[in-house]
Amino acid sequence: MSARRRVLIVEDEMLVSMLIEDALTAIGVEIAGAAxxxxxxxxxxxxxxxxxxxxxVHLHGRDVFPVAEILKARGLPFIFATGYGESGxxxxxxxxxxxxxxxxxxxxxxxxxTVLAPV
Numbered sequence: 001m002s003a004r005r006r007v008l009i010v011e012d013e014m015l016v017s018m019l020i021e022d023a024l025t026a027i028g029v030e031i032a033g034a035a036x037x038x039x040x041x042x043x044x045x046x047x048x049x050x051x052x053x054x055x056x057v058h059l060h061g062r063d064v065f066p067v068a069e070i071l072k073a074r075g076l077p078f079i080f081a082t083g084y085g086e087s088g089x090x091x092x093x094x095x096x097x098x099x100x101x102x103x104x105x106x107x108x109x110x111x112x113x114t115v116l117a118p119v
Contacts, residue, residue: 005116006032008053010041010067011081012060016101020054020081023105029112038062045070052115054099057082057089068093077115 007029011017014036021031032050035041038059045053045067053071055064055078064080071078082088083101097111 004028004030005052006030006050007112008032008041008044008050009034010036010044010053010059010064011056012036012058013056016056020108023108024112026105027109027112036060038064038066041067042070045074045076048074048076050076052076052112053078054112055080057084065090065093068096079111079115 007024009017009020009031011020011034017034017036021034024031033044035044036059041059041064053076055067057064057080068078079097079099080089080093081099081101085100086094086098089096089098097114099108099111
């Protein structure tokens with residue numbers, strides 16, 4: 001039996017976080033956890049226990065990039081979720097996968113497939 005993929009959701013809007021969780025669950029992805037603040041996200045990024053993270057770019061007015069750096073250092077893939085698209089990211093992150101908000105579940109699944117190998 002294959003292990004299910006585990007994803008960390010980093011999103012400060014509870015409703016958006018719940019929608020992402022529902023979409024991920026519908027495609028067979030396990031939710032490893034959710035973080036709504038930069039501090040929570042950094043703690044979870046250090047602790048691990050997931051295969052990939054979906055990062056809202058702005059958490060209560062603070063940039064999520066310190067979390068991205070932790071994940072990058074640990075070799076864990078991540079996806080940015082933002083209403084600004086790729087052009088709203090600093091140059092050093094523009095090659096990273098981006099989900100343009102708002103997005104449909106099919107788009108989430110497509111982008112997730114670019115960072116997670118099938119199990």
